[in-house]
Amino acid sequence: MQEVFSPFIKSAEKRLNIAFLYRNYIEESTWVQAHESGRKYLEEVFEGKITTFYVENVKKNKSYDVIKELINQDYNLIITTSYDFMDSTYKAAIEFPNIKFLNCAGYKSYRNLSVYFGRIYQPKFLTGLIAGAMTRSNKIGYIAPHPLPLFVRGLNAFAIGVKVVNPYAKVLVNWTNKWIDHDIEIKKTLELIKEGIDILSTNMDSVIPQIIADKHKIYTIGYNAITREITPDTYIASAYWKWGRFYKKIVSRLLNNEWIVTTTKHLEDLRKYWYGMDKKIVKLYKNKEIIPGQTEKLIGVMKTLIKNNEFDIFSGPLYDKENNMIVDRNESILDEDLLKMNWYLDNINGDLQKVIFNTDT
Numbered sequence: 001m002q003e004v005f006s007p008f009i010k011s012a013e014k015r016l017n018i019a020f021l022y023r024n025y026i027e028e029s030t031w032v033q034a035h036e037s038g039r040k041y042l043e044e045v046f047e048g049k050i051t052t053f054y055v056e057n058v059k060k061n062k063s064y065d066v067i068k069e070l071i072n073q074d075y076n077l078i079i080t081t082s083y084d085f086m087d088s089t090y091k092a093a094i095e096f097p098n099i100k101f102l103n104c105a106g107y108k109s110y111r112n113l114s115v116y117f118g119r120i121y122q123p124k125f126l127t128g129l130i131a132g133a134m135t136r137s138n139k140i141g142y143i144a145p146h147p148l149p150l151f152v153r154g155l156n157a158f159a160i161g162v163k164v165v166n167p168y169a170k171v172l173v174n175w176t177n178k179w180i181d182h183d184i185e186i187k188k189t190l191e192l193i194k195e196g197i198d199i200l201s202t203n204m205d206s207v208i209p210q211i212i213a214d215k216h217k218i219y220t221i222g223y224n225a226i227t228r229e230i231t232p233d234t235y236i237a238s239a240y241w242k243w244g245r246f247y248k249k250i251v252s253r254l255l256n257n258e259w260i261v262t263t264t265k266h267l268e269d270l271r272k273y274w275y276g277m278d279k280k281i282v283k284l285y286k287n288k289e290i291i292p293g294q295t296e297k298l299i300g301v302m303k304t305l306i307k308n309n310e311f312d313i314f315s316g317p318l319y320d321k322e323n324n325m326i327v328d329r330n331e332s333i334l335d336e337d338l339l340k341m342n343w344y345l346d347n348i349n350g351d352l353q354k355v356i357f358n359t360d361t
Contacts, residue, residue, distance in 0.1 A: 016254055018042070019075040020054040021066060023082040024180055029205040030224035031179075032056065034241040035081045035104075037225075041244025046251055064088035071096055077254065079247075080104065083148065084179075089113060100259060102250065105150055107339070109263040116246065116262060117150065119276035121157035121338075122306050123239035123284040125313045126299055127221045128161020130237050130286065131169075131199045133295040134219065138169040141192035141213075143185070144203035147175050147353040149341045151203055154239075157313050158201060159345040165298070172197060173350040180206045189213060199236075210235070219290070226285045238285040246281050270335035278307045314338065319346045 020039050022032040039052050053075065058066050063085045070078055071092070079102045080089045086106030093101045093113035101113040109115050131140045140162060144151045159171045172195055174188040189209040192200060193216050200213040201221040207230050210220045214231035222228075222238035253260065262272045275281035286299060305311035316327030320343040327333055333341075342354045 016046075016050045016077055016251060017075045018050055018052045018077045018079065018251070019070040019073075020052065021058045021063060021078070021080045021082070021085055022054060022056040023058060023060075023084050024205060025057045028180060030207065030222070030227065031205045032081070034224045035079075035243050038241075038243030038247045042247050042251060045244075045248055046255070049255060050251060058085070060084040060088075064091055067092045071099055076100060077102070077251075083150070100254065107264040109261055109265075111261060112259075114250075114260065114262045115264060115273060117274055118241065118246070118281045119274045120239055120241065120282045121154045121313065122277045123282050124154040125157040125161040125306075126284045126286075126303060127201060127237045127239055128158035128163075129165055129299060129302060130161075130291060130295060131158070131201060131219075131221060132162035132164065132166035133292070133298070134236065135166065135169050135199050137196050137198045138166065139195060139197045140169055140171050141189075141195070141197035141200040141218075142171050142173045142203070142348075142350075143176065143188055143192065143200065143209050144173065145176055145179050145205070147177075147342075147355050149339060149355065152344070152355075153338055153341045154203060155348065156341065156343075156345045159348050160313055160318070163345070163347050167347075169347065171345075171348045171350075173344075173348055173352070175351050175353055176204065180204070182206065182208050185209050186212055193218065207231075222285075228285075228287065236287045236290050240283055240285060242281055242283055245279065246275055264336075264339055267335055270339065274335065276306075277303070278309065320344060321346055321348065321352060 024032050026032050026036050043052055055066055067078055077100045081104045083105040086103055086108055089101050089103040090108040093110040097112055103115050105117050106115050162169050162171055172192055174192055176184045176188055178184055185208040189212040199219045202209040203223050207227050210231055213220045214234045219234050219236045225240050226238050228235040263269045312332045314333040316331045317329045318327040320326050344352050
């Protein structure tokens, strides 16, 4: 869809008019595809009660202008589906107090701006269990876009899963510092392959690393959406999103004239900010044709424990790369500390970049 705004025709009946901002084109980004599935789900569930619209490939420096144009077209709920849009959404929320906003993965909230994300690290942990059980070289590759806490959190959860079943395996990480850049993704993936990995977990928006690994007969673990059809012989698992379920909750409240602002400032709010496997917002796909039966049974047990809140992935003892104890035995990391995570588990090697993350603004 092109970045062109079609005229919006007002209806005599009061409706909720929802606009989505996507940071890439739908066809190129699994992250955007997951949100687009959520938008389509909304249209099905609330047929006749809402209107939805989307703008794809919105650049960070243009996002505020896009938001203002959507407001001018009478959209009264604007969902910005990327951390990149945090500042522009916050600015717009202050300027337009009568419009409701949702920002995904950000931390700046306002009385009409709610932030949201999900505990995607839970299924990421389960994919780590699979990788740790299936590796033969004890070298597992991991490629991801930016060393932001949300990605470091997923990486550490994955590495914990690996370590639970295989203390000898190492996770080799490469950051691209791009959401999508095929040339860099190919380069970084080939670097990991040269290191001797036999499984690659990708946290990228594109499927390029998955395709490159498949050509080298290397098992792959996906992210955002299920893309097994692209590499059916090597695709073993994926941690993926079901955004429609989350958006349904929000729209239901707004249609009932209810509005709840979720912030990252308080522990109670953070529990709302992060919907997990128990709410079916984040899920695990596993390829039963490839994964060994005993491993699948283990995954089933751990999945149940996580969904029932009987197992905390980030419980101690946990040590970082410098052998510092991050979490003591019988303790767990608080949600507010998960939000700012900038350390690496002791079984992670490679490009160990760190970002200082401040949510106090």
